[in-house]
Amino acid sequence: MPRYRFAVDIQFKDNVRDPRGETIERVLREEKRLPIHNLRLGKSIHLEVEASNVEKAFHIVRRACEDLLVNPIVEEYEVRKL
Amino acid sequence: MKACVIVYPGSNCDRDTYHALEYVGMKVDYVGLNDELEPYDLIVLPGGFSYGDYLRPGAVAAREKIAGEILKAVEKGKLILGICNGFQILIEMNLLPGALLQNSSGRFVCKWVHLSVSDAVTPFTMHYTRDEVIRLPVAHGFGRYVKVGDKVRVVFKYLEDVNGSDERIAGIASENGRILGMMPHPERACESILGGTDGLRLFQSIVEFLRRESH
Amino acid sequence: MRYLKILKEKLGRDPTFVELQAFSVMWSEHCGYSHTRGYIDRLPKQGHGGNAGVVDLDGTHGIVFKIESHNHPSAIEPYNGAATGVGGIIRDVLAMGARPTAILDSLHMAEVVDGIIRGIADYGNSIGVPTVGGELRISGFYAHNPLVNVMAAGVANHDKIVPSRATRPGQVIVVFGGGTGRDGIHGASFASEDLTGDKATKLSIQVGDPFAEKMLIEAFLKMVDEGLVEGAQDLGAGGVLSATSELVARGDLGAVVHLERVPLREPDMEPWEILISESQERMAVVTSPDNARRVIEIANDHLLRAAVIAEVTEKPVYRVLHGEDVIMEVPVKLLVEAPEEPIFQYQPGSFPNFRKMEYADVDAHQVFEQYDYMVGTDTVLPPGLGPAVMRVKGGCGYSILTHSRADLAAQDPYWGTFVAFLESVRKTLAVGAEPLAITNCINYGDPDTDPEGLAAMMKALKDACEFSGIAVASGNASLYNTYMGKGIPPTLVIGMIGRVDPERVNKPRPSKVFVVGWPDFVLEREKDLWKVLKKVVHDGGFVISAMNLINSTHREALRRMGLMLKVEQLPSVSPVHQMFIVFTDSLELNVPFREIGSLLRVG
Structure with a gap:
């Protein structure tokens, strides 16, 4: 069976505060003088899926997200094919 | 009257919690992920780093086989106490509302903190008085409590900002009060030689509650 | 390779490629102790020789530490x-059959390096061993060569102590833990080099997996509990090669190693890479062929990989196979007996007039607070006031500290080291403990270009041990801490263990504050000072014994106990003095003392 590579980008929902992101943004803007705004610190998970076709592979990745990888109460996610 | 401490791979306060429960005179067993919880009146999810906390604290542990046993125990109205990582697991299981995220400092914090007891009528807090100030240790990297929705039964609040929690929430209970999750470690505050005994009353409350209920 | 010529002579031929790899690890300074062995041999020792030192605590329990x-x-x-x-240090203590119960660090750096602190915190916190204290020395000397020394201690019943050797032919060696990859290949030889240039960046970095370590601790202790472990060693520098060869060498035995059986994380590894990989979180267990199955089962139950990878043989030959191929075959002794460098006699001068070269006075709580120092519920004295005091549930207790005086050793390596030892004794007495033994970490620059400093440091250690009647139970050496050829000051870190009744440890409470002793140093007075210390503690005084009497870390530690120090002015003291602070209500002594303030309850 073919293997497909994906990235899952996980980000806090907009209404959840991200103090670490805020701190990094402040450093970039105030110390490095870069015009940076709305920095949010998330995580990215790369993985490979064995599936008969790409649609099935996408489906499996979404299941992994909903079963374990993502906490839907505070996080949202996007799946990208690599 | 029997208690158990669930040992998840990576639990590291299991032995401390066992020691504290024994100290207040309870019969205690360690239970593994394939054991049954039927024989126990009190189920404790101890602190630690289950599965290394590698994805989100408590996330993997919350999906173990024993989760089904915990749900059964909840239905039967048994007492369930989650301390630190145990609290994170209860949250990941959706048995308590909200989320526990990384401390706003981005750092682990270990120290004694002052707490106020917001709710002194749960089975766990009967031996405290409402608004009493107590001292317990905290030791966590992911203790920032984020409220989701309005209905939260708050049991403990920090007196100072420890980790960026909403409303300085340190511990919450289920609506019926029979599930308690808390970031501070009562099991570390049971002997004066260790610097404080305010945690002892939490375990004594449980003992008294169970004794009364069995009559 | 440094000792290529000697190797050729001993083998009587040119070494093969694999032998070159193997010997450059085993004969590296890190594994072979070529420059320090001669000195170490002359130290007074107690409970020495295994993976870590063992000293008796109360007749039943032994304390294991390194x-x-x-x-x-x-x-x-x-x-x-x-x-x-x-x-690594946790596994050294574990390999002796003891559950690790305390970690301390000794950090020398130019500024607080966040990554180092987080590294120690994340690992120690996760495995559930409390990091109960240590020393934080901030000085420009360490800008390019930070020193990260970590001490660990554990407690075991004497009858559960595991030997660090194979004991009879026919035993087998099981390696269990995480999978083996290419990480840290040649780490040992790298750790024996100057840190200039790109060779430093080429090393494949070892990544820690604290979850695997935690599982390894629990799995190993279960194996010990079930009586399956006949000998054990951690896989550290030199990996499979070093662990298996040392285990059999200590028993005057040999081994046949089967590299194809080692569980791999990277499938395409060369046999020599498997042999010397320094992948973390692995241990070697010597057991019988009958018990090996159960050992493997326990490892697997703890989500770890395991395999029987070697047999112990009577003939003292180290034979390495990969399938049918013989990869290497050499006498065991040749591997573990690295060539020795000459040692130097050192004649100490008179006690010098030390200049003040203070470390930055930083509040170490910014570090301690990131360490879980309470897990295990045995920490009787929290970090920040001196040694940690740990109880052992069911009886006894111990004090534990790390201490060094490189500020002095930079000026006079002999007396700087000697004073560090004396101060460690004072600190141990200050918490009411009786000093039992030490472990030491030799941190040094280049012993080839500057052999005298090393000789001075080692002579001081020997003399101070003899002066105090305290022996060395274990130790470690890190040489070539140089950058562009320039070395760090000779930095001997002492880790001292004391015996104490945890129920009778004085703690600070509201009281008067006194200074006791002399603002300068005279060696002949030292033992009188120790007697005074014992008396003051015995009478209920809480004592702080520190090089600058009281620093901001002490003040913060007291504040966290709800206490505030109110002191008009501290007496001025020499860089080496014989003075300490006592918190008590009244004193009666035949040495100088004076009231300087009070300790008040706040809030």
């Missing part, structure tokens, strides 16, 4: 370097 450096890895990759340093 300090180790992870300087070079932490210089390159602070987070993982420091984290894996914790992992």
